[in-house]
Every structure is written in structure tokens, then in C-alpha cells.
Amino acid sequence: MELRPIAPFEPIRSDTIPQGEEWVAQVKWDGVRMLTYSDGREVKLINRKGNDRTPQYPEFQDTGVYCRAGSVILDGEMIALSGGKPSFHEIMRRDSLRREQEIRFASGRIPAIYMIFDILYHDGKWVNGEPLRNRQQLLQELVIPSERVQVVPNVTDGELLFGLMQERGWEGIVSKRLDSAYAIGGKDGRWVKKKLARDLYAAIGGVTYRDGGVNAILLGLYDPEGRFIYIGHAGSGKWKVSDWRDLTENVKPLIVSDRPFANAPERMKGVVWIQPTLTVKIQFLEWTPGGTMRHPIIQGWANVPPEACDMGQSM
Structure with missing residues (x-):
């Protein structure tokens, strides 16, 4: 694997929701942060802490099924549903497994869904310095949606989305500037999160x-x-x-x-x-x-x- 794991860009916590045409909001999924690395020969799934979780999610090891790219680094959240909403408990039942037989059995019993929200690298070129709007457009062109893989949509009205999250009892939202680059290992106010708890x-x-x-x-x-x-x-x-x-x-x-x-x-x-x-x-x-x-x-x-x-x- 030629691509080395990086520390993902993190949002900061905020009690307010940014407004303006440069801001979009996305659902904050109650799952496990997961980056997918594919250099064209090998695929690895690495969590936020830099731990290899490739064996735990065999259904995502062939990136050609869900991404039109020769080489790529994708950023997103691995989630599992319970009662129609994301459940950290459920996805951890998948993420904590180590034995191959248990993983194979659980992949059908506890379906994981990969919610992709960013791209850092594409066909030999780093794109993390591009504005978020450009990276999101590239995701729309490359990712092949399915029941197991989705691109996280933008919502222009963050207050409206947060109200919906309150009604559903979900985790919260993340607001992002459309002109923001992806700061590897960074954490600043270009991405902010507001959580219900x-x-x-x-x-x-x-x-x-x-x-x-x-x-x-x-x-x-x-x-x-x-x-x-x-x-x-x-x-x-x-x-x-x-x-x-x-x-x-x-x-x-x-x-x-x-x-x-x-x-x-x-x-x-x-x-x-x-x-x-x-x-x-x-x-x-x-x-x-x-x-x-x-x-x-x-x-x-x-x-x-x-x-x-x-x-x-x-x-």
C-alpha cells in the first residue's frame, strides 16, 4: 500500500449554527469515522485513530464496486441502523469483531452503510487543497450510490436540519464552508458541529x-x-x-x-x-x-x- 494513513480533518464544537451562502450543513452520523485508501492494487479501511479496520468490513474492500477511480482516498462514516436511525451500539458490534467467521456472519446480520462526505486523493493527485464544493462535485461524479454506499447530501438551512435531527433524536449536524480546503490533521472553525448531547x-x-x-x-x-x-x-x-x-x-x-x-x-x-x-x-x-x-x-x-x-x- 503506497498511500499512508493521515489524520482526518475534524470539526470544532459550537453552540451556534453558521449561516450564509458559503455554509452548508450535513447530518452528523452516530457511527465510526472511516477513511478508504485504494492505490489501485490494495484497499485499506482505516478509522479516525489510524487503526486498520479492513477485515471488519469485507463488503467495502472492492472500491471498484462503488467508486469510479483507479486510486482514491475517501472520507466518511461507517454506520448501522437500529429502529430506523443510526446506532453507535450496532456499528460497534461490527467494528469490534476479530474472527473471520464472526465477521462473515455479521456482515449479513448487521448491514453497514458507508456515508461518504469527502475525497482527498484521486487518480494519483491530492485534491485536499481544492475547495469543498469542488471535492463534493468530484464525489458526485465518482461514487456509485447503493443501499450500502451513499454520498452525504448538503442542506443549505442548518437550523432546519438541526430541528429535524431534534425531532428524530439523531446526533446532530456538521456545518462546513464550501470554500474550505481539507486540512489534514487539522481542526478549526471552517467545519463546526452542533450536537444534541x-x-x-x-x-x-x-x-x-x-x-x-x-x-x-x-x-x-x-x-x-x-x-x-x-x-x-x-x-x-x-x-x-x-x-x-x-x-x-x-x-x-x-x-x-x-x-x-x-x-x-x-x-x-x-x-x-x-x-x-x-x-x-x-x-x-x-x-x-x-x-x-x-x-x-x-x-x-x-x-x-x-x-x-x-x-x-x-x-
Whole structure:
């Protein structure tokens, strides 16, 4: 593979929605950021953290089926639906698989959809310096839409789109300037996101039990000094009975006698401390004055290392 993975351009968080003829809005999908690299001989699918996810999505390994290009780098979101809307929990059921037989079985049972919103490289030429409007026009010419592959459409009225996302209970929107270049490894105000709720990756530092099984998790983030800071506990979300059963087994070898958190959690009674190696994605409404999450909800397992669960993250 001649093409080397890059760090994707990231939007910044905003409480306002930009207006004007240079701005368009797109749905913010509750999925996994995925870049496709094809040099004409080999294809790789790489996530936002630079991890290879090619084996997890065999149906997207032949780019000729959905893109008219000899070589290309595409940027988008891999999603899966549940109840008619994108579900992070569902796509993580695909993304977390490692065994070939399980992946083959899941590809039919949990259909993944690739929502493509940008192109960085085309037939031997970098196009990331071109304005977004030009890159989007190139996508329209190259991508072959299907049930599994779509080009993310623009909406000129961001307020209208955000209102629709509120009605549907989806994640939010991303607003982008049509004259913006794609800044590899960048993050600035040419792309901004407004979300219905906050979310982050957190590591599990403790659990509580009911009737012999784990029923709640205590969560933490690492601060700039490397201290593991308690940010709240969660016992509700999209996990099924089988997920809680798996967690009960997974924590057994991780149990430790000392509290891993630098600060004392609000709830200590009945807590069993564990090494903070397991990570999850959490959605919550806001931060409390005490620095904990208000109404946290477990979205699913997160395939990120514990050190990625830091206070500087912005999803």
C-alpha cells in the first residue's frame, strides 16, 4: 500500500449554527469515522485513530464496486441502523469483531452503510487543497450510490436540519464552508458541529453488582498530569443482557484492591475497583458543577485504548 494513513480533518464544537451562502450543513452520523485508501492494487479501511479496520468490513474492500477511480482516498462514516436511525451500539458490534467467521456472519446480520462526505486523493493527485464544493462535485461524479454506499447530501438551512435531527433524536449536524480546503490533521472553525448531547470515550475504573452480575460502571478520564479522574457512573444505555453478562466475566481478572481514581467517587458502597483498561462511549446532557456527567447513557463498547480517554478529547 503506497498511500499512508493521515489524520482526518475534524470539526470544532459550537453552540451556534453558521449561516450564509458559503455554509452548508450535513447530518452528523452516530457511527465510526472511516477513511478508504485504494492505490489501485490494495484497499485499506482505516478509522479516525489510524487503526486498520479492513477485515471488519469485507463488503467495502472492492472500491471498484462503488467508486469510479483507479486510486482514491475517501472520507466518511461507517454506520448501522437500529429502529430506523443510526446506532453507535450496532456499528460497534461490527467494528469490534476479530474472527473471520464472526465477521462473515455479521456482515449479513448487521448491514453497514458507508456515508461518504469527502475525497482527498484521486487518480494519483491530492485534491485536499481544492475547495469543498469542488471535492463534493468530484464525489458526485465518482461514487456509485447503493443501499450500502451513499454520498452525504448538503442542506443549505442548518437550523432546519438541526430541528429535524431534534425531532428524530439523531446526533446532530456538521456545518462546513464550501470554500474550505481539507486540512489534514487539522481542526478549526471552517467545519463546526452542533450536537444534541455531549459524548466522550471513558475508561471503567470500578463496577457494582446486583444478583451476582455487574449492574453499573464507574467511569474516568485522564487529566493532563496523567491522573485518572472520576467523572460519574452509568447503569443504563444500549447494552443488552448479554453485554452485561460479558462485562461481568471480563472484569474478573482486572479486579484490584486500590482505588484507581485520583479523586473519591460520589458512590463508594459496594464498589469493586478494576484496572481501567475497558473503554466505552458515553452520551450525557452536560457537566455538573462538581465535574461529573449529568444523565450519562452507555452507547456501547469503544475500540480505543485507555490513554485516549483524556479530558482533552472532543467528539
